[in-house]
Amino acid sequence: MGVPLFDLTRQYNSLREEILKEIDSVLSDGHVILGPKVEEFENELAKYLGTNYAVGVANGSDALYLAVQALGIEKGDKVITTTYSFFATASCITRNGAIPVFVDIDPETYNLDLNAVEKILKTEKISAIIPVHLFGQSVDFNNLLLLKEKFNVKIIEDCAQSIGSESKIAEKVLKTGNLAEISTISFFPTKNLGAYGDAGAVITNDEVLYKKVKILRQHGASTKYYHETVGINSRLDAVHAAILKIKLKYLDFWIERRIEIAKTYQRFFEKFGINIQYPKVEEKGYRYHVFHQYVVQFDDEKTRDKVESHLKEKGIGTAIYYPKSLHLQKCFEEYGYKEGDFPIAEKASKTTLALPIFPELRDDEIEYVCREIKNALEL
Ligand SMILES: *Cc1c(COP(=O)(O)O)cnc(C)c1O
Numbered sequence: 136m137g138v139p140l141f142d143l144t145r146q147y148n149s150l151r152e153e154i155l156k157e158i159d160s161v162l163s164d165g166h167v168i169l170g171p172k173v174e175e176f177e178n179e180l181a182k183y184l185g186t187n188y189a190v191g192v193a194n195g196s197d198a199l200y201l202a203v204q205a206l207g208i209e210k211g212d213k214v215i216t217t218t219y220s221f222f223a224t225a226s227c228i229t230r231n232g233a234i235p236v237f238v239d240i241d242p243e244t245y246n247l248d249l250n251a252v253e254k255i256l257k258t259e260k261i262s263a264i265i266p267v268h269l270f271g272q273s274v275d276f277n278n279l280l281l282l283k284e285k286f287n288v289k290i291i292e293d294c295a296q297s298i299g300s301e302s303k304i305a306e307k308v309l310k311t312g313n314l315a316e317i318s319t320i321s322f323f324p325t326k327n328l329g330a331y332g333d334a335g336a337v338i339t340n341d342e343v344l345y346k347k348v349k350i351l352r353q354h355g356a357s358t359k360y361y362h363e364t365v366g367i368n369s370r371l372d373a374v375h376a377a378i379l380k381i382k383l384k385y386l387d388f389w390i391e392r393r394i395e396i397a398k399t400y401q402r403f404f405e406k407f408g409i410n411i412q413y414p415k416v417e418e419k420g421y422r423y424h425v426f427h428q429y430v431v432q433f434d435d436e437k438t439r440d441k442v443e444s445h446l447k448e449k450g451i452g453t454a455i456y457y458p459k460s461l462h463l464q465k466c467f468e469e470y471g472y473k474e475g476d477f478p479i480a481e482k483a484s485k486t487t488l489a490l491p492i493f494p495e496l497r498d499d500e501i502e503y504v505c506r507e508i509k510n511a512l513e514l
Pocket residue numbers: 194195196197220221223224267293295296321322323333334335
């Protein structure tokens with residue numbers, strides 16, 4: 136038996152008719168970039184998140200780039216972010232000429248270490264913070280908002296992995312994407328809400344920021360051929376919007392299944408006596424984790440690599456998120472970071488492994504993965 140890390144075809148089989156009908160409607164209508172289908176999806180997305188506005192763009196990386204630009208962050212400004220994320224979380228800073236200030240992560244959640252953030256805020260002038268709700272687990276926004284107020288910094292939420300997850304702010308449960316002045320989402324095919332190609336969105340409650348992003352995604356022109364500012368070409372295609380609108384209806388159902396899968400992994404780890412670090416599923420009364428990825432951690436690199444190659448031999452797909460922290464990337468050399476600067480993230484790169492998770496994953500497949508992890512650990 137093989138178990139893929141991710142499989143888009145199982146989901147398509149269950150949605151085929153509905154999706155083909157929508158694609159046909161877009162192609163027959165002939166309006167293929169932005170237009171009414173994109174607006175419909177933007178409205179549905181904003182409604183789902185509880186926000187005033189959503190702007191469809193070409194991908195999640197552009198969404199971040201445009202959000203940073205819309206906030207007026209420019210050359211020389213410093214922006215704090217986590218060193219343990221996908222590349223786009225940091226490149227949106229440097230693409231705008233600003234300087235990334237990396238921080239280490241919490242060893243349990245893999246999210247931004249807020250104590251480290253506070254230390255930097257006390258000593259350096261920082262323009263903004265980009266927290267990432269990594270693997271689908273929401274960042275502790277209560278404490279982040281306290282820091283925001285105290286140090287007067289802007290926040291851009293990177294929700295590429297977290298659509299549907301929630302945070303509790305002053306007794307109010309809010310969706311991630313609705314916690315900061317501006318937020319971004321990716322609809323990359325493997326994300327919890329995925330298109331069949333690249334797509335993304337910028338989310339905000341602020342009318343001024345909304346208008347800015349709408350202009351920036353179209354070359355900085357609100358009237359065609361009259362450019363108020365220099366933007367980029369980053370528009371959402373109607374086909375993707377139409378498909379995403381269908382899929383959005385199922386998102387909560389899929390998320391519930393992801394949480395169920397996380398519980399099932401936990402059950403088998405306990406049953407088989409597998410002693411590793413895994414994300415514990417807790418009842419908090421709100422959905423703090425949507426399990427975009429299911430990441431476990433081993434004692435050391437040797438063990439992780441042993442399990443990884445054993446699972447590969449057994450036809451089980453795994454991945455390492457992320458094998459190299461952002462502060463150690465060659466392209467960021469100029470910022471002067473070095474090995475050892477962020478030991479928790481560096482250790483996570485060497486000892487974590489992402490296991491198969493997607494809503495259509497079956498319980499017998501999860502059992503097989505766990506059994507093979509146990510076999511690998513006993514080798
Ligand atoms: C996927 C991802 C992005 C980028 O999204 P794309 O749509 O692939 O450009 C940004 N940040 C994080 C954390 C991501 O996981």
